[in-house]
Amino acid sequence: MQAAYSKKDYSSPEDDRFRELVDQAPFMLWSSGGDGLCTFFNSRWLEFRGRTMAEETGNGWLEGVHPDDRQRCLDTYVRAFEARQPFEMEYRLQRADGQYRWIRDAGTAQFDKDGQFRGYLGSCVEVPAPGHSAPVGQLTPRELQVLALVAEGHSTKKVAALLSISYKTADSHRTRMMEKLGVHETASLVRYAIRQGIVRA
DSSP: OOOOOOGGGOOOSSOHHHHHHHHTOSSEEEEEOTTSOEEEEOHHHHHHHTOOHHHHTBTGGGGGBOHHHHHHHHHHHHHHHHHTOOEEEEEEEEOTTSOEEEEEEEEEEEEOTTOOEEEEEEEEEEOSSTTOOOGGGGSOHHHHHHHHHHHTTOOHHHHHHHHTOOHHHHHHHHHHHHHHHTOOSHHHHHHHHHHTTSSOO
């Protein structure tokens, strides 16, 4: 299913290059503005939901959260938003076929170069069940980006270029990520990313 949106649907303050990068990410990404309302969902999210950007932005995405999880999900987000703190939560999100799947959602506050709060950037991966033992939630949104790109076969140098960060920073993210996951080789990273649904086999 193709996501029904175009570049004109983006209302996020990030530049075009960043938007294109997150839109091509192999996992679900979203962003919100300083008012707390969601302003962007990448292609993977829209394909999962089977809805348009216009339908999901604002508070539209909440319509897809399972009724039993909705208030808890909203409360977690609001508390983190007011404190400008990172958060992690799991909830059931309705897929395009009507089925609910468990999602682990991790968000971090974003600030501009002057220290002004700009909203949140979040990443989501599908998980098998609440309380599972997989450590994917230990990874930051940036580390998830690095993991996805590495698992797709990109070198650390290429990852740095794609994310507009230094080689040293990309290598540091990769090293910390491998320590958190308890793996020691790229092949293990790839297998982990496939098991978690971050990339497709």
